Amino acid sequence: KAGVTQTPRYLIKTRGQQVTLSCSPISGHRSVSWYQQTPGQGLQFLFEYFSETQRNKGNFPGRFSGRQFSNSRSEMNVSTLELGDSALYLCASSRDPGPVLHNEQFFGPGTRLTVL
Amino acid sequence: GENVEQHPSTLSVQEGDSAVIKCTYSDSASNYFPWYKQELGKRPQLIIDIRSNVGEKKDQRIAVTLNKTAKHFSLHITETQPEDSAVYFCAASTNNNDMRFGAGTRLTVKP
Numbered sequence: 001k002a003g004v005t006q007t008p009r010y011l012i013k014t015r016g017q018q019v020t021l022s023c024s025p026i027s028g029h030r031s032v033s034w035y036q037q038t039p040g041q042g043l044q045f046l047f048e049y050f051s052e053t054q055r056n057k058g059n060f061p062g063r064f065s066g067r068q069f070s071n072s073r074s075e076m077n078v079s080t081l082e083l084g085d086s087a088l089y090l091c092a093s094s095r096d097p098g099p100v101l102h103n104e105q106f107f108g109p110g111t112r113l114t115v116l
Numbered sequence: 117g118e119n120v121e122q123h124p125s126t127l128s129v130q131e132g133d134s135a136v137i138k139c140t141y142s143d144s145a146s147n148y149f150p151w152y153k154q155e156l157g158k159r160p161q162l163i164i165d166i167r168s169n170v171g172e173k174k175d176q177r178i179a180v181t182l183n184k185t186a187k188h189f190s191l192h193i194t195e196t197q198p199e200d201s202a203v204y205f206c207a208a209s210t211n212n213n214d215m216r217f218g219a220g221t222r223l224t225v226k227p
Contacts, residue, residue, distance in 0.1 A: 031213055042122075042219040043160070043205060056214040059117075090159065096213055104150065105215060107159040 002027065004093050004108035012114045018079040021111045025072050025093030031055075032074040033105060034066060037088040046089075049074050050096055078113075086115045118143040120208050122218025129196050130226050137221045139206035140188040146208040149182060149189045154220075155202045163204075164191070196225045 005024045013019050025032050033056075034046040045058035049068035066076040072093075078085055089112075092105035119142040129135050141149075150165035166173045166180045166189065173180050177196075182189040189208075193200055203222050209215040 033213070033215060035217070043207075043217040045214070045216055048213055048215075050213070056212060092215075094213065104162045104165065107152075107161070109159050 004091060004106050006089075006091055006108040006111050008111060009109065010112050010114075012116060013081050014116050015081055015083060017081050018077060019081060019113060020075055020077045021089055021091075021113075023074045023076075023091035023093075023108055025074070025091075026106055029093035029095050029106070030072050031094045031096035032068060032072065033092045033094075034074070034076050035090045035092070036060075037090055037110070038086075043090065046076065081115045083115050086113060088112050118146055118208055118210070118214065118216040120206060120216050120218045122206050122221060124221060125219065126222045126224070128224045128226065131196060131198060133196055135191075135193045135196050135200070135223055135225075137191045137204055137206070137223070138188060139190070139208075139218050140186075141208040141216075142187065143208070143210060144187065145210040147211065148209045149180070150207050150215075151180060151191050152205045152207065152217075153202045154205065160205060193223075196223075198225050198227050201225045 007022045031050045033048040035043040048056040052068045063079045068074045088110045090110045092107045094105045095103040122139045147168035152160035153163045154160040177194045179192045203220045206218040
């Protein structure tokens with residue numbers, strides 16, 4: 001079974017531009033979560049999508065948005081890029097069988113975004 | 117929302133010693149607590165998890181304990197090896213799959 005994939009792997013943008021990152025979950029997984037990882041900041045939760053709906057949201061400004069398609073693939077978009085947006089963006093997928101059990105989140109390799 | 121605190125931020129041990137990493141959480145509705153290991157340049161990978169109906173779980177040299185009353189959980193690694201060197205993250209989530217991670221602990225095992 002193929003793992004979580006993310007494209008592109010590396011991206012360089014300049015301030016003010018916008019960027020779209022893509023995440024393809026493991027086949028059969030319906031939940032996709034996005035995280036921002038910066039040195040010393042751990043994994044900051046951005047948002048989680050399930051069945052094309054944003055179910056959870058972290059404390060990030062509205063410049064960060066996302067969506068999920070009917071095949072569970074997800075994209076996140078960052079508009080008006082700032083230098084501080086430079087980070088590794090990780091997505092993770094899980095099966096999400098319901099409220100009783102929790103499934104492991106499988107991470108993708110990440111997209112390293114550099115904002116100049 | 118949930119807030120997860122993790123200590124220490126760095127930990128250095130001699131090979132063969134034990135390592136303990138502690139986390140606290142704020143949301144009493146949290147009921148799932150995974151631990152992830154992230155090696156340099158790689159993606160985080162689950163090493164062990166525990167659910168709120170269990171107080172302790174063991175998997176070979178790794179164990180996790182959970183104290184729901186005090187809202188804290190810990191990772192214990194025994195007989196540490198150099199390949200255990202990595203950053204370890206704790207996390208907590210409720211039924212809504214809203215995973216929140218601690219800031220991470222950089223573990224160094226000296227041979």
